[in-house]
Every structure is written in structure tokens, then in C-alpha cells.
Amino acid sequence: MTTTAAAESQPFQAEVAELLHLMVHSVYSETDIFLRELISNASDACDKLRYEAIANPSLITDGTPPEIRIVPNKAANTLAVVDTGIGMERQELIDNLGTIARSGTRSFLSKLTEAKDGANLIGQFGVGFYAAFMVAEKIVVTSRRAGSDEVWVWTSEGGSGFEIAPAGEEAAQRVARGTEIVLHLKKDAAKYLEAYEIERIVREYSDNIQFPILLVPEEGEPRQINSASALWQRSKSELTPEDYAQAYKQIAGAFDEPAMTLHYRAEGRQSYAVLLFAPSQKPFDLFQVERKGKVKLYVRRVFIADDAELLPAYLRFIRGVIDSEDLPLNISREMLQNNPQLVQIRKAVTGRVIGELETLGEKEPETFAKIWDAFGPVIKEGLWEDFERRDKLLALARFTTTSGENRSLKQVVDDFKPNQTEIYYLVGDSVERLKSNPKLESARARGIEVLLLTDPVDAFWTSAPLDFGGKPLKSLSQGDVDFGLIPLADDKDDKKDEPAADAATTIAVIKDALGERVSDVRASQRLTASASCLVAGGDARDRALERLLAQQNRGAITKPVLEINLRHPLVAALATDTAQAKDLSLLLFEQAQILDGEMPDDPAAFAGRMNQLVLRGLGK
Secondary structure: OOOOOEEEEEEEEEEHHHHHHHHHHHOOOOHHHHHHHHHHHHHHHHHHHHHHHHHHHHHHHOOOOOOOOEEEEEOOEEEEEEEEOOOOOHHHHHHHHHHOOOOOOOHHHHHHHOOOOHHHHHHOOOHHHHHHOEEEEEEEEEEEEOOOOOEEEEEEEOEEEEEEEEOOOOHHHHOOOOOEEEEEOOOHHHHOOOOOHHHHHHEEEHOOOOOOEOOOOHHHOEEOOOOOOOHHHOOHOOOOOOHHHHHHHHHOOOOOOOEEEEEEOOOOOOEEEEEEEEEEOOOOOOOOOOOOOOOOEOEEEEEEEOOOOOOOOOOOOOEEEEEOOOOOOOOOOHHHHHHHHHHHHHHHHHHHHHHOOOOOOHOOHHHHHHHHHHHHHOOHHHHHHHHHHHHHHHHHHEEEEOOOEEEHHHHHOOOOOOOOOOOEEEEEOOHHHHHHHHHHHHHOOOOOOEEEEEOOOOHHHHOOOEEEEEEEEEEEOOOOOOOOOOOOOOHHHOOOOOOOOOOHHHHHHHHHHHHHOOOOOEEEOOOOOOOEEEEEOOOOOOHHHHHHHHHHOOOOOOOEEEEEOOOOOOHHHHHHHHHHHHHHHHHHHHHHHHHHHOOOOOOHHHHHHHHHHHHEEEEE
């Protein structure tokens, strides 16, 4: 191929160069995916052409339909994937093929380096074009943007950079619109020139691509090798689990199996088809700041957008398609946000998704548990954001508790102890640390089940006034707790007969010693074995939420309440050892800080006090 001007060399973005090094020196066994990724990109280009042609019909006046052609050439040892889609201008070639404009790239590269087989990751992270370097020693991309007279050629051998130049006359005539990707195959990739191998890959990965995929053999006529049907428009009775699994992988660009499939058609005031999937593995971009969904919007089989916010952000893990029969084809992306028809679709589909998850939780608890383990922290965002569906989401939620894992609130309420009226919870960093938290002592002595909440979002949604079935949720780290009416599980745990320090005297001594470090000191109903703990006042935010907001510079930490166990020997010693009262008071406070996962204000002073106490115990 010749060009009319000298080629301009440009370096790859650093992440691309590293990625290409991994691809060129690939040890991954699943090299077939390169073709699936190139076909998927070609399909996207055809989708974009149909969308832009709604507003600008001149883009398709030449009568060439959107299609994808695969052209093997054994003599030249090349495989071409050609589309008649939207095409790319010079800068688009540089931006799309020379950089990875995706957050999470660094995380992807580290995981790809560690993975034994990177096929799954390649699909997840949307860098499929570069997978072609697993089988190609050189790639030449020729592209003409629809409506443009300019044709550009992008060339790379998978090294540190690429060349870009205007196309020669021959290439310009060959590519009237769209993109031609020519792979100069490695010697060990010759099998991808065989027609049966190409057809096998297309059947396995790309059969439901909506545009015709034509195999152009070296001899004979081109023939279509995919069904090119919108699977979501077909009846459920026509489809098998294998059909759905294949559609999920093609639509979502995934390699795992769907954990849940929802396929139905809505009729009535609005008509639309829905095909949605819940993945069985976490997508890489689940916690991106934008929190964008991945459900694609079609109107009468024409792709409109993949970011139309068809589901609330807390269901952004759902993948699939919604195809409307009623929306106007020329609807703009700006109009999508406020379109009343789309608002109604969003509301109805959200309800169906939550209902399907509820049914799955009841009928297939093990499958639902997999979804919750992967996406529970995301679904719980809805407890904070979606007041209308909060009750349903609370019923849907599963928790790790002091009694077990994947416990529903219904199960927790069904196991209430006599006279128990509240659902208790603790928020913290890890289940192990929460299980050893002294604030559980009195609840544990009564056999009360406590929710152990360790996701960052837990600190937020629990700050709202919540109840389940009329039973309020109550933090063991906030406000007063009184278990007096709930009987002990074992009478041996009753400490009422043990001597206790005088409350008024002891509290006064501690308050004097701690001064402004605490907002109050009081006798604890939470503790049975530990000496002290820190809690938030009744009107203050839970301490876990305060710490989280403080880390983000979104608020200062208020002074806590120190609760003391009047029957603990260390507390009792305060009333009789006036010489050591201040040190013992500070020690109670600092121990409580450590048990809450905080550092003492003065670690050196804390260590000194501990050393003194130990030496006194040793009689030295």
C-alpha cells in the first residue's frame, strides 16, 4: 500500500505500550477472542452510523448497507475485518487506537499480568482491539469517516508506536465508508484463515450481531455466516439457555455466565422488549465515579445509546437491551434524561428487576447469594438513594450477622428474643474486628443477633431512619441501649451480684481526668467483660460514618461518649486509687479508641501508661 504523503510516527500511550507488550508476548490460550472483539467493534461502528444517519440521512445515500465482511487471504497471510459503519477521521484513529481512554487501565494491566488466561479480562476491560496483536505481527487500519473525502491509514507492529498517513488512491477507492482492519498473521495463527474456523468463532461469539457478517472466501461468493437477529424480539419459547448465554456474552462483552436472565415484552400504553442479565462476576468498572449503567437503548432495533440511565445507579451491574417501539428515532441524547416515556420505562423495568431478584432469592437462594456477594454493596446504595423502593431493597438485602451469613431481615426478625423490639447492627472495617467488638458483649450474652456491616456504603444508608416490618434498626455504637427486658441466655452471665464501683464517684473522677476529650461519661448497658467503649451520642452521627467523612474532609469528628463497665476491676480501681486515677482514666479512653480502630491521640504516652501498669502488676 502506498500513500500520497510521508507517514507520521507517533508513540503509544504508556499503558497501551505495556498492554501491547503483553499481547505480543501472549501466553493466553484463548486467542479466538480477537475476532469476536473486532466484530464487536465493527458492529458498534454500524450502530453509530445508523444513529447519526437519523439526523443526517446523507451519510447513507450511497445505498451501501451497514455490514461486516471477513476476508481471509492465504497467499498474503492476512485476515481482514471490514465494516461499512461510521468510520474514523485522523484524530479519531489516534485517539481510539493510540490511547486507552478508560479509567481502571492500570488495574486491568496488573490483573492481566497476574492472570493465567487473560481472555475474560480483555473482554471486561473493553480493550479488545489490542487482542488482535495476539495473532498478528502487523496491523493496518484504513478508515473513511462517513461523509468525508479523507481516508487515513494507521499502521503498527505492536511496538512502541504507530504510523498514520493519508491513504493512497487504491486504498481510498477500496474503502468508500467505514473501516478496514488487515491483520498480517503470525505463522502460528494460520488456522484463522480457514473458513470453518472463522465460522466456528462467529457462531460461538457473534451470531446475534444485528448486522450481516459475510465471509468472503478466496473462491466463491460471499455468504452470511450469522443469524443477524435481535434475540430480544424473539419469543422465549424459541430460545434455549445456550442462546441466552451467547447473547449475554455478545451484548455485555463478557466471558462469564449470566447469573440471572430477565426477558419479556411490555404491551399497553407503551410497547418495548427487555432482555437483561445479572453477571456472575464483578465487571471491572463497577465502582467508577460516574456510576454509569450498561443497558443499551434501541428504538425499533436501531441503537440509540448505551448510557441512557435506563436503570438507577444502584442497578448498574445489570447488562442488556431495552428496545422501544414508541420512542421517536430522532430522539437526542440530551432529550433522553427528561423524556416522560423513558421515565415510565425506567420505573417499570426497575420494578421488574427488583421483583426478579426477590423471586430468585426465594426460589434459588444459592444463585441469589452469588449475585449478592458480587453486587450487594452496589444494591445497598439504593437504601440511601431510593426512598420509594427502600422497603423492597431492605427485604432483598442479605447480611453477615453474629448468627451466620446471607441472613435476611425477615430471618433476623423471626429469631427475635423475648421482649426484643429493635434490629441491632454494628458498622466497621471487617467482620473479624466487629465480632471482637466489646459493644457486642451484652447482646451476645442474651443471644441477640446483630448485623455486622463492613461495606463503606453501610455507614451512609444506616444513617437514615429505617425500620423493617415496624422494627427499627438500631446501632450499637450510637445512643442509649437498654437490654434490661431481654433475658440472658445463661444465668451464669448475670453479673448483678458482683460488686460494682460507685457510679457517681467513678464517673466524676473520669470526667475530671478526660476533660474535653469526651462529651460524656456514663455507665454502660452494652458491656459485660470489657472495661470501656466509645459510642456516639443520641443526636450525633454513627462513629463509623464520622470517620469515613473525616477521611474525605467532609466533616469533623465529634467528641464521643465513653461508656464504662462499673463491674470491671480496672474501673473499680479508679475510685480507690486516687494517685493513679488520671492515668487509669486515660487508659480506659485509649483502650476504647484502639478497640474502635483508632490510634490514641498520644501513642507514646499510652505506651508509657501501659508499661507503668504492667510494672505495678509485677510488683516493681
